[in-house]
Amino acid sequence: MVGYEESSGLSRRGLLRAGALLAAVMAVPGRVWAAVKRPDGAFKAEGIDAALASIASDAAVSDQIDLETPDIAENGGTVPVVVNSKLPGTTRVAILVELNPNPLSAIFVVPEGSDAYIETRVKVAQTCNIYALVEAGGQWYQASKETKVTLGGCGG
Amino acid sequence: MKRLWTVPALALCSIALSAFAQDGGVFDQYREMLGDDSPAIFVIDEGEEYWYAPAGPNDVSLEACDLGLGAGVVEGAYAQMPRFFDDTGRVMDVEARLLHCMVTLQGRDAAEVHAKPYSGRGDMGTEMEALVAWIADQSMGSPLTPGQTHSEEQAAFTLGEQIFYYRAGPHDFSCATCHEQAGVRIRLQDLAELPNPEAARDIATTWPAYRLSQGVVRTFGWRMRDCLRQQRLPELIMGSEASVALQHYLSVKASGAPMNAPGLKR
Amino acid sequence: MAGRIRVRAQLSDGVTEVKALMRHPMETGLRKDADGNAIPANFITEVTATHNDRVVMQAFWGASVSQNPFLACRFTGGAVGDDVTVNWVDNLGETGTGTTKIR
Amino acid sequence: MRMKSISLRSLSLMGVVSAFFVLAACADSSSPEKGAASEIADVALANSVYDALMASTNDKGQATKARLRQDEVQEFCSKPRSDYGDAERANAIREARMALVQMPADGEFIGDWARGAEVANNGRGLQYSDDPAAPNGGNCYACHQMDPREVAYGTIGPSLTNYGARGQSEVMLQYTWTKMWDTHAYNLCSHMPRFGAQGILTEQQLKDVMAYLLDPASPVNQPLEAQQEN
Numbered sequence: 001m002v003g004y005e006e007s008s009g010l011s012r013r014g015l016l017r018a019g020a021l022l023a024a025v026m027a028v029p030g031r032v033w034a035a036v037k038r039p040d041g042a043f044k045a046e047g048i049d050a051a052l053a054s055i056a057s058d059a060a061v062s063d064q065i066d067l068e069t070p071d072i073a074e075n076g077g078t079v080p081v082v083v084n085s086k087l088p089g090t091t092r093v094a095i096l097v098e099l100n101p102n103p104l105s106a107i108f109v110v111p112e113g114s115d116a117y118i119e120t121r122v123k124v125a126q127t128c129n130i131y132a133l134v135e136a137g138g139q140w141y142q143a144s145k146e147t148k149v150t151l152g153g154c155g156g
Numbered sequence: 157m158k159r160l161w162t163v164p165a166l167a168l169c170s171i172a173l174s175a176f177a178q179d180g181g182v183f184d185q186y187r188e189m190l191g192d193d194s195p196a197i198f199v200i201d202e203g204e205e206y207w208y209a210p211a212g213p214n215d216v217s218l219e220a221c222d223l224g225l226g227a228g229v230v231e232g233a234y235a236q237m238p239r240f241f242d243d244t245g246r247v248m249d250v251e252a253r254l255l256h257c258m259v260t261l262q263g264r265d266a267a268e269v270h271a272k273p274y275s276g277r278g279d280m281g282t283e284m285e286a287l288v289a290w291i292a293d294q295s296m297g298s299p300l301t302p303g304q305t306h307s308e309e310q311a312a313f314t315l316g317e318q319i320f321y322y323r324a325g326p327h328d329f330s331c332a333t334c335h336e337q338a339g340v341r342i343r344l345q346d347l348a349e350l351p352n353p354e355a356a357r358d359i360a361t362t363w364p365a366y367r368l369s370q371g372v373v374r375t376f377g378w379r380m381r382d383c384l385r386q387q388r389l390p391e392l393i394m395g396s397e398a399s400v401a402l403q404h405y406l407s408v409k410a411s412g413a414p415m416n417a418p419g420l421k422r
Numbered sequence: 423m424a425g426r427i428r429v430r431a432q433l434s435d436g437v438t439e440v441k442a443l444m445r446h447p448m449e450t451g452l453r454k455d456a457d458g459n460a461i462p463a464n465f466i467t468e469v470t471a472t473h474n475d476r477v478v479m480q481a482f483w484g485a486s487v488s489q490n491p492f493l494a495c496r497f498t499g500g501a502v503g504d505d506v507t508v509n510w511v512d513n514l515g516e517t518g519t520g521t522t523k524i525r
Numbered sequence: 526m527r528m529k530s531i532s533l534r535s536l537s538l539m540g541v542v543s544a545f546f547v548l549a550a551c552a553d554s555s556s557p558e559k560g561a562a563s564e565i566a567d568v569a570l571a572n573s574v575y576d577a578l579m580a581s582t583n584d585k586g587q588a589t590k591a592r593l594r595q596d597e598v599q600e601f602c603s604k605p606r607s608d609y610g611d612a613e614r615a616n617a618i619r620e621a622r623m624a625l626v627q628m629p630a631d632g633e634f635i636g637d638w639a640r641g642a643e644v645a646n647n648g649r650g651l652q653y654s655d656d657p658a659a660p661n662g663g664n665c666y667a668c669h670q671m672d673p674r675e676v677a678y679g680t681i682g683p684s685l686t687n688y689g690a691r692g693q694s695e696v697m698l699q700y701t702w703t704k705m706w707d708t709h710a711y712n713l714c715s716h717m718p719r720f721g722a723q724g725i726l727t728e729q730q731l732k733d734v735m736a737y738l739l740d741p742a743s744p745v746n747q748p749l750e751a752q753q754e755n
Contacts, residue, residue, distance in 0.1 A: 119494035195490035371489035398581030
């Protein structure tokens, strides 16, 4: 089984390979779980620099990525995130939280025929930037937005 | 009420639309983004399963439990509690009543139920929380009408009001410290002026609630316990006289307003 | 009672929007319980959404996705009455599943 | 792969054998605890509210049932705001509180504003869920605006932003100290805790909060624009 290596995280070559694998898997229903391996190393990366590097350290900022997060969250345990990539040929979307111990939260693989639209909720340990990394046409792009996390109620 | 979720082999249930308190709009965008997708739907189902599941030494379900409208009648029962019960001679909230049924019907040990009525960190919910969520859901839309005619019910209201203003502990706090004034907040959180019926309605009709910060459904009784914790006071016993009196005081203040629980709170 | 997923799928202008809520603790492994004991990590690592038998979204998750996770995604090609299924598997190898029909 | 079952986990919780809990009222063997007022005589209470609370609570951690006993201030102030009445008694209590205020032993009022900021931000201390070994917080931001850059501030108390503009005259130092030591010396039945008199904060912590309020270098006294230029 070809998969990502723990140590190297998600290399571009690995992702392309995974993309090809996924395409192959589409034709074989029921074998989804075994098809594309989760990049465990990238999820274990500590600090935003290492986490970004584990996916794509040179992602260009793009205004074609709509990243919606609340300006201020009532509760850092549940912060809604919406990513809508308008980049043609989007194949993958990653969500990272800058100051979480392990910044990488989620990677979504977007098959042909699906919109590059993702909505989920993540934990945000403290006020920081939330990143969306988008792979389109074999290139990675990024957008980021700050969400403030406030201390709730009585603060204890 | 929207009924959007479909679940094969599971009963459909309604869920409260975002029942957040007002707070000057600072969290409006956040709440708007969360919408009405509340994990309380799972807990409601779990509560229904608990209700019908035989348990305890007697291996019977809670189906014969009388929540005030007759044995086994659940629909609308939550909205009429706390109320006086002849068989126990005291005013009971839903938790005190469930405990009573667990002991008398199922033969269970009260101390065992008291050992963990509410979830701790890392828990996904307790039997009590699930039962209360389901029972409250069965009163969705019913006007909140706690008992007010029996002398014990009137005494519970008075006691609840006195406890509300009772200052004690190293910080000299009472419920009123935070919940007596209108238009103030703690940190960024708006505080309800609870002696004011309008404000009390928003609160008393939206518990139990899924608490996003804790990932579990919390009950009105838990909220009273947690207020005492934050007042630096000892642990309030579930279903106790003081817990029931506080809930009764607030429910009477809110009476007439339609139930909208389980709510969704921060 | 985990393993449960609430799925709804709504067709509008040719696009089917799938919304799923999953019953799962999503424990990071970094928290301690009231007695100070570490709560072991337990989180969903992979999620797939399928339309009939076609994968319409695959996700890899870490422990920082919120408790009782929520996921929404959109695809084209669905018709009212078609099946949409969401599956998850977690780091302990446990699974959950939920199905609905597009409406 | 097996299907997960949280129900089993929940049910097993119910099986936990509990420690026996006492519903009956406890004897008042209240040993002095951190945060308890020692200089105030307890008001004798044969009070139905007290009895109900005693019967409805359990000791938990540092929050023991001894805390349910009211002192004179607490008893007098356990009414709606509109209903404090009895001006003569109020005055007597206020004067008694004033007489008990302890100024700093070394005459120094001002500590370290940075440490004071930590105290002001910390909302923990004396709850049964708190670590008794950790320092208590002042939780000032729960009720007061202070540093104008902090967005999460409460409004139960007045804004203290730019408090340092009031200067550091002896009168001002003593007033501010007294307000934190025992608010009731000035404003009977204020909602504010008695941080000194009840032993919530140490003398050093109070000095540090004094600095946070009054030191011209403290962020409390830096207007928004000033910091933005930095």
